[in-house]
Amino acid sequence: MKRTIRTTALTVGALIAALGLQAGPAQADSGTPRIDLRVLVVSDGGPATDAITAELTSEGTPFTEVDLTSGSRPTIDAGFLADTVDGRARAKYQAVVLPNDNPFAAGSAEMSALAAYEQTYGIPQVDAYTYARPQAGLQVPTTGGYSGSVDGVQAQVTAAGKAGPFDYLKGAVPFEDNSPTVGESYAYLSTPAPGADFTPYVQATIPGTTTQGSLVGEYRHDGRRELVITFVYNQYQQQFRLLARGIVDWMTGGVHLGSSRNYFAVHVDDVFAADDRWDTQLNCTPGDVDCTNSSGTPSPIRMTPADVDYAAAWEQSHNFTLDLAFNGSGSVDQRADNNGVDQLADKFIADRNQFRWINHTYTHAFLGCEQDTTVVPWKCATNPDGSTQWVSRQTIDDEIANNRAWGQTNGLPLDNTELVTGEHSGMRILPQQPDDNPNLGPALTDSGVKWLGADASRDPAQRQVGPADTVARYPMNVFYNAGKASEEADEYNWLYTSRAQGGSGLCEDNPTTTTCLPAPLDTSTGYQDYIVPLETHIDLGH
The missing domain is CATH 3.40.50.880 (Class I glutamine amidotransferase (GATase) domain)
Known part of the structure; x- marks a missing residue:
């Protein structure tokens, strides 16, 4: 306003x-x-x-x-x-x-x-x-x-x-x-x-x-x-x-420099990509470096055409438009594995004007330092002289340009001055990567990017990265690896209950955590009855 x-x-x-x-x-x-x-x-x-x-x-x-x-x-x-x-x-x-x-x-x-x-x-x-x-x-x-x-x-x-x-x-x-x-x-x-x-x-x-x-x-x-x-x-x-x-x-008296504006937007990341699914038995996500896999790996999460219909109908009934941050390679991979068929992408492309679209890079690659995942947590790989190995400028250029080309080929209405990198990578991430990738700013210049999504939990103040100004996005506590309400509640219970209650003990180790639970949620009702109202309050509070 x-x-x-x-x-x-x-x-x-x-x-x-x-x-x-x-x-x-x-x-x-x-x-x-x-x-x-x-x-x-x-x-x-x-x-x-x-x-x-x-x-x-x-x-x-x-x-x-x-x-x-x-x-x-x-x-x-x-x-x-x-x-x-x-x-x-x-x-x-x-x-x-x-x-x-x-x-x-x-x-x-x-x-x-x-x-x-x-x-x-x-x-x-x-x-x-x-x-x-x-x-x-x-x-x-x-x-x-x-x-x-x-x-x-x-x-x-x-x-x-x-x-x-x-x-x-x-x-x-x-x-x-x-x-x-x-x-x-x-x-x-x-x-x-x-x-x-x-x-x-x-x-x-x-x-x-x-x-x-x-x-x-x-x-x-x-x-x-x-x-x-x-x-x-x-x-x-x-x-x-x-x-x-x-x-x-x-x-x-209403006369002052500056202005008061309130914006509320919901960005849905990783559209077209498939996500690994939370394992309610292992209490981790198979595919993650800290998760010991076993037989019966849960099927990955990917939207369906019915989900697109539901989202479009929800937008109309609520007079609210979702912003979809997309990765084109997710559709390319789907077609490669299914004889050229990707019903989800076809439906989204047909209904593309129902949504807003944001370039989220082609493969959702990590664009900061080269990651050494042989250790947990990961660390930045280094050169023989001890300097950090950085993802190259060309790689960043390709991630931006290839996704842009995929979107334009499929008629998505894009603003090419906007970009959200995968995991907000390329920008500093503490403690492993205290500095921006020095190749990120030049790559943004190459691509004409002026607005760069940032993680408000670690980079809340607007700043410049090369030619771009950051726009802080507040992460929601609805997990990428939960495809069902029961999975969301189960993972929530694992994270935010005590060890004695079957949880991870994170709250015992970090008592300042604000989302700790006094007792586990009912996995059949906890998402709608507890998580949704709490997240609504937090999100609108921003």
């Missing part, structure tokens, strides 16, 4: 000032202060200010951060906040974010400087997480309010919130409750203090009453405006993700 600049009731001169531009004599009076499009974030290292800086970073909105815990931080005074440029007063920041309504000691000169700055230039202040008290425009929670857990609470956007910074929200704001044994959300719910000019934007029912208590609201006093937030959060929680855009819009 693209954020538009709101210009209602702004004169040309005021808009220029808000945009921080140098206006000529015919554009604005030289006495009109210039306000730069930059936010000042005063942080105490807590999760709330970190969450707001994460949102500013995501939107591309410039900010300066002052760390209150640093002994070398600058002093916040009048000179730090404002100056004069070409004889014109300049406010260096269009908004101020504080960890609470006043993080400084009593009588602080820095807080006085901030208050004066906000009054002089009309600069709004966000209190990232503060206690409900009269200094923030609210009654203390002991006066008919509440302080405590709000796990699972369904907060509501008020009419003022819908008419203002949270106009993009259409329903409730649910607070996460992922675990019955872990407190995830804490808040102060309270009503405006007597005589306070306070407007709630997001509120919830105070437990034991029918009264609504504010969670987010605007407090106007002493010529200043504060957005008062009385619940704690981090950047990953659903309640913050829903409100983050509105917090930035409130502090900037």
Whole structure:
């Protein structure tokens, strides 16, 4: 969703000032202060200010951060906040974010400087997480309010919130409750203090009453405006993700550099290729280097024409298009083994315009270092002088070009500037390969690739690889080697239960793993009842 600049009731001169531009004599009076499009974030290292800086970073909105815990931080005074440029007063920041309504000691000169700055230039202040008290425009929670857990609470956007910074929200704001044994959300719910000019934007029912208590609201006093937030959060929680855009819009009046966009796409990798199938008896995947094979190897997984019909019908019923990352050699091999017949490819090609298509290389080859799989885990093969053996530029060129040619021959609608390499290979993979394959960037140049899929779990920040910008993809915890719901649940049980429960013990060895199970899932119902809701929550959370 693209954020538009709101210009209602702004004169040309005021808009220029808000945009921080140098206006000529015919554009604005030289006495009109210039306000730069930059936010000042005063942080105490807590999760709330970190969450707001994460949102500013995501939107591309410039900010300066002052760390209150640093002994070398600058002093916040009048000179730090404002100056004069070409004889014109300049406010260096269009908004101020504080960890609470006043993080400084009593009588602080820095807080006085901030208050004066906000009054002089009309600069709004966000209190990232503060206690409900009269200094923030609210009654203390002991006066008919509440302080405590709000796990699972369904907060509501008020009419003022819908008419203002949270106009993009259409329903409730649910607070996460992922675990019955872990407190995830804490808040102060309270009503405006007597005589306070306070407007709630997001509120919830105070437990034991029918009264609504504010969670987010605007407090106007002493010529200043504060957005008062009385619940704690981090950047990953659903309640913050829903409100983050509105917090930035409130502090900037909707006029800021950058934009807020939300995308959701599902990439289905390895289309046309066959995958090895999870063995529920061996608890591994035959064909993998760490799996001891035996008789009765499970049949490989490959889609059928009926699966294509199902996927196309699902898209239409959900108004959602799947992105298919394909490997053309999978169809070539299928035809070679079946007298030229590949019913799956024929069906996909006939229905090709029902989907979007992404080049995933021809054979799904590993395009980083040459892998030495004689050891577990594998390592990079080396030359006699100890240097790394890299997959060649020509090999990478061929993988991209051959798949592109196969797709074009079969009429797939391709964007040749996009590429997802097999396993995101070619890019760094820790611990075995700490550096990109030096041949990857030149090969991308050869092929005209501008967008390169990356694994967000190991390469979350966008960066350049040769001529291409990376696009982080979040891996789903639905396994490539599971072709049935029961196989997915069985492998899930193996990975995420204790050794005593028949599992791998991964969670015992790595207690920070977030998907650990208290008990094995029922393999007949666990996928639909447990894995799907959890993955939906995680995926939409991104």
